[in-house]
Amino acid sequence: MDEIPEETAGPFPGDGSNGPNVLTESGIVRSDLTKSFGTATGVAEGIPLTVQLVVLDAAKDTPLPGAAVYLWHCDAQGRYSLYDGEITKENYCRGVQAADAAGTVTFTTIFPGAYQGRWPHIHFEVYSSLSEATAAGKISATSQLALPAEACTAVYATDGYDGSAQNLSRTSLQTDNVFRDDAAVHQLATMSGDVKTGYTARLAVGV
Template sequence: MTDHTFTRRSTLAKFGGLVAAAAGGRALLTDDAAGGNLAVESGAVSCVLTPELTEGPYYIAGEKLRRDIREGHKGTLLSLRLRVLNASTCKPIKGAAVDIWHADAAGDYSGFGDAAGSRTFLRGIQKTDATGLAVFTTIYPGWYQGRTVHIHVKVHVGGSVVHTGQLFFPDTLTDTVYKASPYAARGLRSVRNADDSIFVNGGKRGLLALKKSGAGYVGSISMGVHK
């Protein structure tokens, strides 16, 4: 696959609050880009500016442009459907580069610690289509000491970073997934959402909407950003 590097020139979405919010002030969560667009166009929902959350220490620039980021790592299948909207107009943003990275089932990030030998697994970039949608094939993330379960995300538009955030999972679902191999071998995780120092600062708006799909799950969210 082709490596594609994006330069971090600026972070534009700094406000972390709501733009105009109907539907109880929640971000639009959808697993169907077309349905989500219709909901926005009909006025059933309004766009929300997605909160900025810390990049964390495990970012590596220049990740691969690809959909499947597993590289043979075992875990429960997870299909991610991430849609990027202009928070000012609610219109999808085509051609945005969505950049994700997360820990494996053992709690390791590629390029660091015990996993320093590889700098690419469970990392990747996809560009959004005409509906603002980017899709990834990955695994349900593992946990590591001091943090709840999460996926890191950056959104690049025109070479600039317009959003840095984290995506989260309902604790009850994580409890279910972690009963199976390879997660079960690690024992109980140390932090749940309500005790996580990042989640309590806006993480509720980064909760994925998840549904069962075969042996895995589909996780969806729409992210409102400023271009």
């Protein structure tokens, strides 16, 4: 399979490359990203979203059990924990998981909002192991998952996503500054679910 396209981590990675480093904090290894950990107590509100990434050796098309993924995204209001205004002391919507025998990592979180200038997305970094990730060590791949338009439209019609529908209408996968090179052909998640029961986003990640 093809390798996942290399993308920017953006200005809010929380991996020590631009300000705060959440990777070395106790509590970062977790599957539920809806709550902050440590001394922070904030909770991210929004439509439930399960994110499943399958980490594969691109050359062999085989799973990479034990590889680790650090995943992060904005909240329903388009804000990033650790960085934005009143949530600089929160660390929700961020976490690390090690891949199981099938190469799969699973996170429970909320559907992110759409902020000005970007198509709705989720950031992630792949590391060779959990110990490498929690030491903020060598990154194997940095990329972004794109969320499908149909799910975004449905979610942004619900309460709590003020401004997201308008922001979504002003961009596209073809014009987004990250996805426009190939319209996210390797990064567009397969989506199931609905706004009442929550969504699941799945993506194969070749490294």
